[in-house]
Amino acid sequence: MSSRSSNKAAVPEAKSALDRFKYEVAGELGVPLKDGYNGDLTSKQNGSVGGYMVKKMIEAQERQMAGK
Numbered sequence: 001m002s003s004r005s006s007n008k009a010a011v012p013e014a015k016s017a018l019d020r021f022k023y024e025v026a027g028e029l030g031v032p033l034k035d036g037y038n039g040d041l042t043s044k045q046n047g048s049v050g051g052y053m054v055k056k057m058i059e060a061q062e063r064q065m066a067g068k
Contacts, residue, residue: 025053 009015026033029052031045038046 021053021056022049025049025056028052 009018023033026049029048031041031049033041033049
């Protein structure tokens with residue numbers, strides 16, 4: 001099994017910002033995400049990080065679209 005992620009950022013220049021955002025969200029949720037291997041985390045923990053990231057990105061975009 002490959003240890004490399006197949007996920008690719010649509011905007012490669014944003015990768016480091018997305019990584020920082022991921023760790024920020026994990027910290028807010030209390031998920032012990034660390035750099036490197038995270039196979040000890042449950043699917044629920046990983047999913048909560050990804051789901052909350054999407055929620056926050058949508059909220060930010062809605063605020064921008066509303067001019068706030």
